[in-house]
Amino acid sequence: MEDSPEKLAAKSDAVVVGTVVGGTYSSSGAVFDLQVDRSLSGELYVGQTLAVSWKSWVRVAGTILIGGDRGLFFLAKEGATWRLVSVSSGHPPFVGTYYPLAKSSSALATSADWITGNTVIEKIASELSASVAQCGSGVLNHLAGEGLIRVEDKSLQRRVKEKLSASDCTEGKALAALLGVKLGESGAWAEVATQIRDIAKTPYIIEASLLVFSFRGNNVDDVRAIGRLATATDSIGPVKDNAVYALSAIHTKETVPFLGQLLSSPDENVRLQAVRGLSMFVDSLPVMTADAAQSMAYLRPPGKGLYRTPETDKFSARRQLPNSEKAADYVKLWKTWWESVKGEFGN
Numbered sequence: 186m187e188d189s190p191e192k193l194a195a196k197s198d199a200v201v202v203g204t205v206v207g208g209t210y211s212s213s214g215a216v217f218d219l220q221v222d223r224s225l226s227g228e229l230y231v232g233q234t235l236a237v238s239w240k241s242w243v244r245v246a247g248t249i250l251i252g253g254d255r256g257l258f259f260l261a262k263e264g265a266t267w268r269l270v271s272v273s274s275g276h277p278p279f280v281g282t283y284y285p286l287a288k289s290s291s292a293l294a295t296s297a298d299w300i301t302g303n304t305v306i307e308k309i310a311s312e313l314s315a316s317v318a319q320c321g322s323g324v325l326n327h328l329a330g331e332g333l334i335r336v337e338d339k340s341l342q343r344r345v346k347e348k349l350s351a352s353d354c355t356e357g358k359a360l361a362a363l364l365g366v367k368l369g370e371s372g373a374w375a376e377v378a379t380q381i382r383d384i385a386k387t388p389y390i391i392e393a394s395l396l397v398f399s400f401r402g403n404n405v406d407d408v409r410a411i412g413r414l415a416t417a418t419d420s421i422g423p424v425k426d427n428a429v430y431a432l433s434a435i436h437t438k439e440t441v442p443f444l445g446q447l448l449s450s451p452d453e454n455v456r457l458q459a460v461r462g463l464s465m466f467v468d469s470l471p472v473m474t475a476d477a478a479q480s481m482a483y484l485r486p487p488g489k490g491l492y493r494t495p496e497t498d499k500f501s502a503r504r505q506l507p508n509s510e511k512a513a514d515y516v517k518l519w520k521t522w523w524e525s526v527k528g529e530f531g532n
Contacts, residue, residue, distance in 0.1 A: 187274055189335040190309045197259040197270050199227025200305060202286065202294075202312055205254040206234065210279045214241040215269070217251055219258060222291070225308040227260070235260070239269035243276045257284040257312050257332075272332065284332050286312060287319035300345060306338055314345045320354040327388030330360045334367060334392060343368055359384040359393075366396050374400075374410035381414060385421045398427035401472055405439050408432075412443035429455050433462030434473040441466055442530050445523035448516055457506045460515050463522070464501040467492045497522065 194200055201221045208217020221233045229235070237260065259270035271282040293299050294315035300307060313329040336342045342364055349361035362380050365373030377384065377393060384393050400411055414421065415428035429447060432440045440462060447459035465473070469490035500518040507515045 187272070187331070187335060189337045190313075190332050191306050191337050193259045193270060193272060194226065194305050194309065196261065197226070198262040199229055199260045199267070200225040200309065201227070201229060201258050201260065202291075203235075203256070203258050205252055207252045208237075208250075210245065210249045210251050211247070212241070212243065212245045215239045215251065215279050215282075219260075219267075222255070223295075223312075225257075225312070226305045236266045237269050238263075238266060239271065239279070239282055241276060241279075243278060251279065254280070254283075254285065255288055256286050257309065257329075259283070272328075281328070284313060284316075284329050286316040286329065289319050290315040293318060300341075300348060302341075306336065307341060310336060310341055310345055314348060317349060317360055318352045318354050318357045320356065330356070330389060331392070333360065334364065339368060355383050356387045356389070359387045359389045363389060363392055363396065372406065374402075374407040378410040378413040381417065381421050381424065382419050385419070385424070390422045390424065394423040394427050397424050397431055400431045401435060403435075403437065403472075408435065408437065408439040411435075412440065415443055416446050426455070429458045433458045433465070436462045436466040436470065437472070438466070438530065441523075442527065445527055445530075448520050448523060453509070453512055456516050457502065457512060460500075460519050461502040461506060463519050464497070464503040466490075467497045467522075468501065468503055469493075470503060492522075492526065 188196075201219070202223040202225065203219045203221050206218045206220050208215060216236075216238045219235045219237045221229050221231055221235065223231065237258075259272065260267040261270050262268075269282055271277065272284055273281040290312070294312045300311035300314055302308070302311075310333065313332045316329040317333065333342070333345055336345070346361045346364040346368065349357040349364070352358065352361075359380060362373070362376045362384065365376055381393070384390055397411065397414060400407070402408065411428050411431050414424055415432050417425055432443055432447075436444070444459045444462045444466070447455050450456050450459070467490050496518060500515050502515060
């Protein structure tokens with residue numbers, strides 16, 4: 186689990202927007218000079234140059250010269266020098282140790298019309314969101330956006346979402362839609378489904394995919410939005426497969442029309458996930474949450490399901506998906522079942 190910006194700030198003696206003016210990066214880490222462009226916390230001044238080090242165990246071919254990188258850095262004081270507090274856990278490359286910022290974001294970050302406030306986290310959120318609002322910044326937006334997704338202060342996160350929703354930047358609007366989901370806002374999943382083609386063009390498609398994979402909600406509109414993602418004909422990366430998995434895991438009445446539609450997918454894995462979801466629905470099994478999966482509770486039906494028959498029992502995939510040799514027979518049975526009952530499920 187990556188630290189939130191609040192936790193990173195608590196570990197640091199200074200938080201600055203700065204530019205790497207020169208240094209080296211190797212398998213043992215990095216040593217570099219950092220020029221302070223703006224101080225968000227700590228007793229530092231603009232233009233000051235700091236000697237900074239960072240230890241790493243990432244294999245790097247030789248020694249790489251670094252310089253010109255601009256970003257938001259978390260720093261801990263160590264004697265006369267500074268240690269970089271990495272924003273990423275594990276052993277990231279150097280570029281993953283700080284939040285890169287678009288060079289054109291300074292004016293917006295310090296504008297009275299943007300995210301204002303005197304707390305350190307408000308200043309951090311202002312810098313990160315201003316960078317995201319710069320269209321075409323690519324990976325810069327992705328890393329800055331990850332920081333905004335991790336912000337613990339929900340009211341601040343909501344302010345950021347409102348600003349990015351009104352921006353002209355595709356990346357900004359994409360992140361705003363995902364923040365709406367993180368905040369649990371009504372209609373947020375429908376907004377993601379509406380914007381998914383644009384989201385798929387941004388680095389945030391990975392965050393969208395992870396959120397879809399973990400979805401286990403019971404709100405009808407949200408489930409239908411996941412269904413739209415599962416049955417989308419557009420190329421939306423891993424989001425579609427994860428939406429199919431989520432529908433199968435939820436298998437409530439609202440998911441059934443989508444699972445029935447997925448039985449005709451050209452992808453065998455998708456068809457079999459639909460078979461599994463319908464099997465679990467017919468058996469009246471509970472939603473497959475992480476806790477239920479650990480205890481195997483999701484495989485214990487509370488009673489005989491309304492739609493359960495000897496035929497559905499014979500071709501049930503609730504415990505195990507059929508192999509390729511039997512897959513066609515399973516799909517055929519469940520297509521027949523779906524045709525016989527779909528009038529009871531509406532559109």
